[in-house]
Amino acid sequence: MYIKKIIVAIVLLGLVVAAFFANFVYSAMFRPNTAFNNETAYIYIPTGASYLDVREQLNPLLKDIDKFDALAERKQYITHIKAGKFRITKGMNNNDIINSIRINNIPIQVAFNNQESIEKLAGRISTQIEADSLSLVAAMKDTLFLKQNQFNKATMLGMYIPNSYEFFWNTSGEEFRDRMLTEYKRFWTETRVAKAKAIGLSKNEVITLASIVHEESKAADEQPRIAGVYLNRLKVGMPLQADPTLKFAAYQLPEYKNTVIKRVLNKHKTIESPYNTYLNKGLPPGPIAMADLTAIKAVLNAEKHDYYYFAADAEHMGYHRFAKNLSQHNANARAYQSYLNRQGITH
Template sequence: MYIKKIIIAIALIGLVVAAFFAHYVYSVMFKPNTNFNNQTAYIYVPTGATYQDVREQLKPLLKDIGDFDALAEQKQYTTNIKAGKFGIEKGMNNNAIINSIRSNNIPITVAFNNQERIDKLAGRIATQIEADSLSLLTAFNDSLFLNTNQFTKATQLGMFIPNSYEFFWNTSAEQFRDRMLTEYNRFWNANREAQAKAIGLSKNEVMTLASIVHEESKQASEQPRIAGVYLNRLKVGMPLQADPTLKFAAYQMPEYKDTIIKRVLNKHKLIVSPYNTYLYTGLPPGPIAMPDISAIDAVLHAEKHGYYYFAADPERLGYHKFAKNLTAHNANARAYQNYLNKQGIR
């Protein structure tokens, strides 16, 4: 009888221990442990982060960080941190959270357009991925990379085709740059290369002209006509006389730093710069800004016509009037100059 009681007592103790252990396992592994109201919370784990770095981000999101620590140690997550953007769903348990931040790196959409300088592009991208602007700029300006891929400091902006792309947040500067080269080569397919050859321009020259077209007009419907004007001028050796190139040249000078040129004046036409298309014939050394795809394709599919001139249309702002001779152009230009004078734009 005495032995029987001992056996029963041991069994009861075992049941209590088992119950306690089961409760502990449930609490640590399977009990919901989130502490936020949104459906999803995100953490961003930098490259080289420690468990303590991750823990600091998780702490305000979890009800019991201690239970999470215990399971993270058990599952060896504390010594196997993965970089990236990770999501935690409301009501997740610790086991699901660890599985998520260990293997479910979430892709993000990186978008850019209309950056007029390579440093501004670096700054724009740095707000979207882990790489900072300095590392991006260093990767962009790498002379070996530029030389190998037939770019110069003047033409490098043309490598970046404005669009939306999918990346992991923890993408490095070099990975981003190399991906952009891949996208550039994909963009310049056999069809586009044939079109460039047909109009007598290299890929870099197309990008340069497209940047001028895009700065002249954001209206995709008239960009092919503007491109046709510039191609007509190039064919006969006329200067492009593109006002956006004068602004670009001026902005490289200290006296125009942090200013906005609202009206191109005769003094701007005297700026000595290879980007001054009033002084020098042909295309400038490289893009003056990042052209939209619409402007690139406008150059490749330029309208064939007899126009050699165009001026802004004061009756339809954002659009232009086109002319085949200087007399008609001068009349169009005077109309726009009169409009600027009435608006007090000097």
Template sequence: MYIKKILWAIALIGLVVMGAIAYYIYDAMFVPNTSFEEESVTLEIPTGTNYNQVRELLAPYLDDLDSFDALANQKKYNSNVKSGRYRLKKGMNNNDIINTIRSQNIPLTLSFNNQNSLEQLAGRVSSQIEADSAELVIAMRDSTLLNSYVFKNETALGMYLPNSYEFFWNTSAEAFVKRMYKEYQKFWNEDRRSKAKKIGLSADEVMTLASIVYEESKAKEEQPIVAGVYLNRLKIGMPLQADPALKFAAYKLPKYQNTVIRRVLNEHKDIDTPYNTYMYSGIPPGLIAMPDLSAIEAVLNSQDHDYLYFAADPERIGYHRFAKTLSEHNRNARAYHRYLDSQGIRR
């Protein structure tokens, strides 16, 4: 009888212990463990983060870190941290949280518009993904990558087409560049390459000319006309005489840095550089800015006309007056110069 009582006692204690363990496991796994009031919060776990650092990142959002630790250890998450961007929802339990930060890296929409240099582009991109601007510039200028993609430093900016793209936050700098090259290849399909060949230009030359067109006119409906003027000049061997390219060249010189050239003068036309399209015929060696997609399409689908000249229209700022003859162009140019004089713009 005495032995039976002991056995019963042991059994009861075992049941109590098992019940306590079961409750602890249930509590650790299935009881809500979030402390934030918002419907959701975004957690960014940088590359190379260890479990203790993840714990610090989670601390502001959890009620009970000890129960999270226990389950993380049981599920071996503490030795298998994944970097990324994760969304934690209000009322999640530890099991939900661990499953989320283990495998549910959420993408973001990365966008950039017309950046004027790789450095500016890197700054814009680094504000949206984990890679910093210095890492991005190094990857963008990596000679091995550029050579494999058949780009030069002067044309490298043309690989990046302003648009919105889906990326993971923890994308590396090199992975970003590789992805952009894929997007570039996708854009330059057989139809666009055929159009470029028809007008006698390579893809790089189209991008360079498009950068000039874009800097010349932001009006999308006018860009095909501007592109047509430049293509007409190329056909007859006439210099492009593109003011935006000349300004680009001037801004490279110490004399003109931190200045705004609003009026192209003869002193600018004396700058000896391949980007001086008054001094040198043909298309410059590289882009002067990142062209909008509309400007690229404007070059590939330019308007067929006989214009060889254009000047800014003083009555419609942002637009131009087009001319077939030099005398007509000179009249248009004088009208714009009078406008600049009236505004006190001398340089």
């Protein structure tokens, strides 16, 4: 009888333990464990992160971090951390959370435009992906990469076609650069290459000219006409005489650092620089800034006309007056210079 009581006690204890264990397993795996009120929360797991790094981000989002720890260890997540951006939905249980942060790396949209240099582009991108600006600049300026892909220091910015692209957050500097090369090649379809050839320009030259067009006018409906003016000048061997290139050349000089040139003066036209298109015929060595997509398309689909000159139109700000001859242009230019004088803009 005594032995039977012991057996019964052991069985009952086993049932209690089993029930406790079953409840613990159920609680650890299937009971909702989120502590936030929003519908969704996100965590960003860096490359090379430890479980403690992940735990630190999860702790304020979960009701019971200890039960999460237990399941994470049982499912071997602790030793198999994945980098990326991950979504946690309100009401998720620990099992769902672990599955989500293990396999559901969420793509993000990375966008950029109108960057003036590789450094500024890197700074813009570093706010959107894991790679920092220094690693991005190093990857973008890698001399071997540039040489292998027919770019150089002057033309490298032209490889980055401004747009919105889908990336994983944990993208490295090299991965970003390589993806942009792929997008650059994809952009240059046979049709676009043929259009560039028809106007006598290489791909780099199209983007260089587009950067000037974009700096001259942000009005998409006017850019093809401005592109046509510059192409007309190139055809007859005239200097481009593009004021934005003078500003670019000036900004490379110490005396113009941290300044804004609002009015191009005669002294700017004497700056010794390959980017001075008053002193040098043809296109400058590379883009003076990142060309907008509309400007690139404007060059490839430039308006055909007989204009060789244009000047800013004070009566329609953001637009220009076009001229076929120098006397007409001088009249347009004087009108705009008078406007600048009335506004007190002297430099």
